[in-house]
Amino acid sequence: MSSDPIVICEKVSRRFGGLVANDSIDMTVRRGEILGLIGPNGAGKSTLFNLIAGSFPPSSGKIMFDGQDITGLPAAKLCALGIARTYQVPRSFDSMSVIENVTVGAFVRYPRMLQAREKAMAVLDYVGLASKADAAGSELTPPQKRRLEVARALATEPKLLLLDEVLTGLTPAEARAGVELIRKIRETGVTIVMVEHVMEVVMPLVDRAVVLHLGKVLAEGAPTAVVRDEKVIAAYLGDRHRAA
Amino acid sequence: MSDIAVTAPITSFVASRRRQLVIALIVFAAIALIPRAVSDVYTMNVLILTLLFAALSQSWNILGGYCGQVSLGHALYFGIGAYATSILFVKFGIVAWGGMLFGGILSALVALALGYPCFRLKGHYFSIATIVIAEIGLLLVHNWDYGGAALGIQWPFNPDSWWTLQFARNKVPYFYFVLGLFAVTWLVTYAIVESRWGYWWRAVKDDPDAAESLGVTVFNSKMGAAAISAFFTAIGGGFYAAFVSYIDPESVMHFRFSLLMALPAVLGGVGSLWGPAVGALILIPMAELTRSYLGGTGSGLDLVIYGLLVMVVSLTQPEGIMGIFKRSAKKADAKAEA
Numbered sequence: 097m098s099s100d101p102i103v104i105c106e107k108v109s110r111r112f113g114g115l116v117a118n119d120s121i122d123m124t125v126r127r128g129e130i131l132g133l134i135g136p137n138g139a140g141k142s143t144l145f146n147l148i149a150g151s152f153p154p155s156s157g158k159i160m161f162d163g164q165d166i167t168g169l170p171a172a173k174l175c176a177l178g179i180a181r182t183y184q185v186p187r188s189f190d191s192m193s194v195i196e197n198v199t200v201g202a203f204v205r206y207p208r209m210l211q212a213r214e215k216a217m218a219v220l221d222y223v224g225l226a227s228k229a230d231a232a233g234s235e236l237t238p239p240q241k242r243r244l245e246v247a248r249a250l251a252t253e254p255k256l257l258l259l260d261e262v263l264t265g266l267t268p269a270e271a272r273a274g275v276e277l278i279r280k281i282r283e284t285g286v287t288i289v290m291v292e293h294v295m296e297v298v299m300p301l302v303d304r305a306v307v308l309h310l311g312k313v314l315a316e317g318a319p320t321a322v323v324r325d326e327k328v329i330a331a332y333l334g335d336r337h338r339a340a
Numbered sequence: 341m342s343d344i345a346v347t348a349p350i351t352s353f354v355a356s357r358r359r360q361l362v363i364a365l366i367v368f369a370a371i372a373l374i375p376r377a378v379s380d381v382y383t384m385n386v387l388i389l390t391l392l393f394a395a396l397s398q399s400w401n402i403l404g405g406y407c408g409q410v411s412l413g414h415a416l417y418f419g420i421g422a423y424a425t426s427i428l429f430v431k432f433g434i435v436a437w438g439g440m441l442f443g444g445i446l447s448a449l450v451a452l453a454l455g456y457p458c459f460r461l462k463g464h465y466f467s468i469a470t471i472v473i474a475e476i477g478l479l480l481v482h483n484w485d486y487g488g489a490a491l492g493i494q495w496p497f498n499p500d501s502w503w504t505l506q507f508a509r510n511k512v513p514y515f516y517f518v519l520g521l522f523a524v525t526w527l528v529t530y531a532i533v534e535s536r537w538g539y540w541w542r543a544v545k546d547d548p549d550a551a552e553s554l555g556v557t558v559f560n561s562k563m564g565a566a567a568i569s570a571f572f573t574a575i576g577g578g579f580y581a582a583f584v585s586y587i588d589p590e591s592v593m594h595f596r597f598s599l600l601m602a603l604p605a606v607l608g609g610v611g612s613l614w615g616p617a618v619g620a621l622i623l624i625p626m627a628e629l630t631r632s633y634l635g636g637t638g639s640g641l642d643l644v645i646y647g648l649l650v651m652v653v654s655l656t657q658p659e660g661i662m663g664i665f666k667r668s669a670k671k672a673d674a675k676a677e678a
Contacts, residue, residue, distance in 0.1 A: 149553060175555035183553075189546035191611065192539075195349070200543045203536045204555035210350060212536070217349055229349060233546075252555055 101160075102127040102256055102287050103148060108157035110143050117143040119311040120157065125256070130278065130288045132302035132319065134295070136331065139308040141291045142184070142260065148289070149181040149258050150174040162255060175204055180254035184261045184291075186241035188233035195220060195229040197244055201251035216251055223247045223277060239270045243277070250281065257281065259290040263297050271297050299323065307331075357534060360613070364530065368523045375512045384511045388518055388583065390624040392576055395522040397604035397616035398529055399572035404602060405610035406529075406538060407565035408545025409459070413470030414601045416477045417447040417570040419593035421577025423481065426493040426587055429504075436505040440578035447574030448567040455566045459559055474598055481589040492588025495581070505582045514583050521579065522617070525572050530613060532568075541565050542611065573601065596643065600627070603646050607653050609660025618661050623649075 103125035110118040117140045125131050133141050147154050148161075153168035160166065166174060180201070189197050198216035199209075206212040220226045223243045228236065236244060242262050249257055259278070263271045278301060282288055292298040299305070299319040306316040309331045315322055322328055371391075378384060396418070404410045424446055425439030434442075458469045482490050500507045507513050532538045540561045543551035548558045581587050604619030623646055630642040657663055 151549070151553075170557075171549075171552040172555050172557045175553060181553050183550065187547045187550040189543050189550070191546055192542055196539060196542070200539050200551065200556065201554040203539060207536055209535055210354070213353060214350055248554060 100127045101125065102162055103289075104160040105144070105148070106158040106160070108144070108147060108154045108159060110140075110147055110152070111155045116311050118147065118154070121308075121311075121313055123306055123313060123316070125287060125289055126304075127287055128282070128285060129303040130282055130290065130301060132298045132305040133289060133291045133308065134293075134298065134305055135308035135314070138310075140311040141308050143311075144308065145181075145258055145260055145289070145291050148256075149179060175252050175254075178253070178255035179258065180249035180252045180256070181258040182242070182245035182249055182260055182262055184264075186238070186245050188236070188241055188244055190232065190234040192233055193229070194225060194231050194233060194236065194244060197233050198247045198251045201248040204252045216247075219247045219251045222250070222280075224273075239266055239274075242266070242274070246277065246281075250286075254286060256287045256289065259288060261291055261293060263290075264293055275301050295323070361530065364523075364526060364613075368519065368526075371519055372516070375515055381511065384515060386625050386628045388511060388514050389628065390620050391515070391518040391522050392580065392583075393600055393604055393624050394617040394620035395518060395525045396573055396576045396601045397608075397620055398522065398525040399569050399576065400601040401605040401610065401616050402529060402532070402541075402572075403562075403565045403569035405605050405612070405615070406533060406545065407541035407562055408611075409562055409565065410467045410602070411470040411566075411569075412467050412595075412598045412602060413472075413474030413477075414569075414573050415593045415595060415597035416474040417451065417573040418577035418580070418597050418601070419477060419481065419589075420447045420450060421574030421579075422581040422587050422592040423487055423493075423577075424574070425578030426495065426581045427487065429582075430493055430495060435503055436578060436582040437503075440575045443574040443578045444571040447570040447577075451566040451570035452563055455563050459562045459566075471595070471598070474593070474595070478589055478593045481593060488588070490589060492586060492591070493581075495585040497585070505579075506585070514579075517579060521572075521575060526613065526617070528568070528572070533613065537561070537564060545611070599643065599646070600624075603650055605660075606650055607646075607660060609662030609666075612660065612662040612666070615660050615662045622661075 101124045105121055105123040108118055108121045109116065121144060133145065135141050146152060148159060150169055150171040150173070158165060158167050161177060161179060164177070166177065189200065195213065195216050198219055199212050202212040202215040206215050217226065217229065220229055223246055225240065225243050225247060228240065233244065246262065263274050266274060275297065278288060290298065290302070302319055304317065305319045305322045307314045307322055307328050314331055315325045315328050374387065378387065400411065400414055421440065421443035424443030425436050428434040428439040428442060429436060454473060458466060461469055481487055487493065497508060498504050498506045500510065502513065505517070540551065540556045543554065543556055544558050544561050552558050577592060580592065604623050605616040606619065607623060608617065608619030609615030626645065627642045630645055653660060659666065
């Protein structure tokens, strides 16, 4: 892992009416790392995540991706540049089959049908959904839908993969399988930013954690250091976690 | 091993696409034989209208079925085609072929101009806007003196000819023309649906935000679907004008036409290749029968019947009639695999 930054957020703010969801956030994502974006509910994690993904523009500030200013660019453009995301609540295309879902993503890099479909099939194989290729999106179980989301995102051949609570709500066995998949994806050189609630699962997985609280960066650093940070414990983990 | 896993589904995909195409060509060829068996003018008339609305509904299906933008104002594009073709022929002597092409292009441009504001509206709001715009169009044509206003436009009678697309007695040529139009709309749909655009449309229909995050420019996808849909709808309108030789605002731009383009697709199965044709095959003969047995257009009783039919279908079989076939085919596949 190098310290070469892939995403730089400079004084990024986002207001929703009177609510300041992100307040002048400075944050860097390094190329090749797995970064955990954590914080209590309402900390502004999802807002920051959506700003980087281009779901809406920041109210002020600047976001750089891969040396390029991407502030306010639409999501489709960002996808072409190499940013892919998943959704907290899986949003599969339910009238389409699993392979068709993934092919939609593959078309960004492979405009021709057969190449796109081949890419989609390879990605399905990679995430372990190949046997479900012809099933309807709506027939999948929730953990399979999560995999489908990841597969769709990977089919766009991203440099940066944004994962929104992909491990939340899974059984321990499913979560372990998820962790393995995420590690495997990182091995291929993809930078990963993940928003998570489940600390126990995320902490061993991420290289670095950024803790948000009330729209500001509260702490950042190695996961082990972050969990011991007094401010973080007070704001988020609560006293019962002090022992950790 | 992984190579086999990746390439085997591709070959079966290509094979199933080819099978679909062969079946379609057989169906078109079979339909082309019908005039050898049917000589009755009334039946021929019903067949022509059935094929016309199969083609129109197929065009509607591109925007309404695949892309999920339910338009209830396609009578506007039908009207543009009918008026463009009639005016060019009657006032400028340009034959229907040119008129239909011009009407189609004009219609696609109008669809883009209207789509620019309307595609910012979602779901029902979009549908309502399309109804309102089509009704405004109808009112404008009613007061448009150059276009004959409420009196409409009468086509002059000429000897039968493919060049002017006028046939006074023998209606069979019209049958072949609409069969051709239907085949073209089917083939265009077939080609696009399994391409990047087709997948984008379906993704836009299911979840526009997720589609956008996968690199789909949602707005452009809708605009593309609208332009193609409007183009073929207007060609249908131009043909209809040549076929009936007389148009007035109500006879080509009534709300009834918007419904008659949407309903076959809804009944047969939105977003399916054969849905519009199957729906038209049921609805159009039924519409003609109710019209002849229950009285003329004014009563609207035929619309009440379609309304009921569509309600029953959407409640019991939301994917339309084609949904039944799809499900039984899937079961057969599952059995074959086991």
